[in-house]
Amino acid sequence: MKQKLYLWIEDYLFFPNTLQQIIAYLLLPLTFIYMLIILLKRTFAKEVDFGIPVISIGNIIVGGSGKTPIAIKLASSYEKSCVILRGFGRASKGLYVISKEGEILEDISISGDEAMLLAKSLKHSSVIVSENRIEAIKKAKELGCKIVFLDDGFSKYNIKKFNILLRPKKEPTNFYCLPSGGYREPKGLYAYADLELKEGVDFNRVITIKKDGNEAILKDKLVVLTAISKPKRLLEFLPKNTQLLAFADHHTFTNDEIKEVKEKYNDYQIITTGKDLVKLEAFNIENLYLMDLDIKIEDSVDFSMMKEYIKTYE
Known part of the structure; x- marks a missing residue:
C-alpha cells in the first residue's frame, strides 16, 4: 500500500491525471504564497564570498535528477575537493565530516545514504554533511580543501557560488510549484543558472x-x-x-x-x-x-x- 502511495505522489507532482490536476488547482492559493516567499527570499538575500570557489549542483524540481553522480564526476576532477550536502535520511543532526581525503570517518547512520555513496566513490575528496551549509564551507576551508561542490545548493541565495542547474530528460507536464506540483522554485528561475545541463542532451x-x-x-x-x-x-x-x-x-x-x-x-x-x-x-x-x-x-x-x-x- 505504501509503495502505491509513493508512486501516486510521484505522478501527482510530475505527470498528473485528471483527478490529480483538480487537486493541484485546489491547492493553487497555497502555491502562490509559497512562490511569493521564495521570490522574496531571493530578492533580499545578500551573497557572501567565503574565499573559496563554490560550485552548486542543483535542480528546481523535487527529487533526484542526477545531482549525486554529477557531483562525483566533477569533484573527482579536482584535487583537495569537498562535497557538502545536507544529508537527508541520516539519524544524526549537525555538522559531520564523513570522509577526509577519501578516508571514511563515520558510519551510514551518521552520514545518510547519499553522503556515504559520495564518500565511497570519491577516493581523494572530503565529504561533509550539515544543515548549515555556511558552517560546512568554513569547515571545508579548515580542512584545507581548495574547492567546494555544494549538493543541491541553488536555493542558498546568501552564498556566492557558480550555479549548475540540471534539467530532467522528460520535462514534467505539471509546471506548478509545491504543493500544486513538483517544482521547488518557479520554472523561470532556470534563467539564473550559470550553466544548465539537460539529461539526454548534455549528459x-x-x-x-x-x-x-x-x-x-x-x-x-x-x-x-x-x-x-x-x-x-x-x-x-x-x-x-x-x-x-x-x-x-x-x-x-x-x-x-x-x-x-x-x-x-x-x-x-x-x-x-x-x-x-x-x-x-x-x-x-x-x-x-x-x-x-x-x-x-x-x-x-x-x-x-x-x-x-x-x-x-x-
Missing part, C-alpha cells in the same frame, strides 16, 4: 549491471528494490517485465522489510541503486545486483565559465 546515464563488483547478465525474473525519488525512472534501463518495489526517498530499511523481500523474491534477481546498496549491504541479500551508474558528459558542454570562476580564487 547521459550509463548503466552497468554488476554482481559483487563484476559485470553480470540479467535473466527473466527481475525486481527493483529502491528508496530513491522518482523510482519509475529506473525502469527505463531495465527489461519491460521488471517489477518495482519502491520505498520513500532515503528510507532506512528494516530487518522485517528485508526478510519479507527475501521470502517473496527469493527466485528473483533483486536490482538496486548505488545509493540503496550502501544501506542494503548489511543484510547479506544473496541475489542482489547493482545498477552501477556512470555519467557521460558530452564534449559539447562548455565548462569555460566555471573554470574562469575557479581561477579567480587561485
Whole structure:
C-alpha cells in the first residue's frame, strides 16, 4: 500500500491525471504564497564570498535528477575537493565530516545514504554533511580543501557560488510549484543558472549491471528494490517485465522489510541503486545486483565559465 502511495505522489507532482490536476488547482492559493516567499527570499538575500570557489549542483524540481553522480564526476576532477550536502535520511543532526581525503570517518547512520555513496566513490575528496551549509564551507576551508561542490545548493541565495542547474530528460507536464506540483522554485528561475545541463542532451546515464563488483547478465525474473525519488525512472534501463518495489526517498530499511523481500523474491534477481546498496549491504541479500551508474558528459558542454570562476580564487 505504501509503495502505491509513493508512486501516486510521484505522478501527482510530475505527470498528473485528471483527478490529480483538480487537486493541484485546489491547492493553487497555497502555491502562490509559497512562490511569493521564495521570490522574496531571493530578492533580499545578500551573497557572501567565503574565499573559496563554490560550485552548486542543483535542480528546481523535487527529487533526484542526477545531482549525486554529477557531483562525483566533477569533484573527482579536482584535487583537495569537498562535497557538502545536507544529508537527508541520516539519524544524526549537525555538522559531520564523513570522509577526509577519501578516508571514511563515520558510519551510514551518521552520514545518510547519499553522503556515504559520495564518500565511497570519491577516493581523494572530503565529504561533509550539515544543515548549515555556511558552517560546512568554513569547515571545508579548515580542512584545507581548495574547492567546494555544494549538493543541491541553488536555493542558498546568501552564498556566492557558480550555479549548475540540471534539467530532467522528460520535462514534467505539471509546471506548478509545491504543493500544486513538483517544482521547488518557479520554472523561470532556470534563467539564473550559470550553466544548465539537460539529461539526454548534455549528459547521459550509463548503466552497468554488476554482481559483487563484476559485470553480470540479467535473466527473466527481475525486481527493483529502491528508496530513491522518482523510482519509475529506473525502469527505463531495465527489461519491460521488471517489477518495482519502491520505498520513500532515503528510507532506512528494516530487518522485517528485508526478510519479507527475501521470502517473496527469493527466485528473483533483486536490482538496486548505488545509493540503496550502501544501506542494503548489511543484510547479506544473496541475489542482489547493482545498477552501477556512470555519467557521460558530452564534449559539447562548455565548462569555460566555471573554470574562469575557479581561477579567480587561485
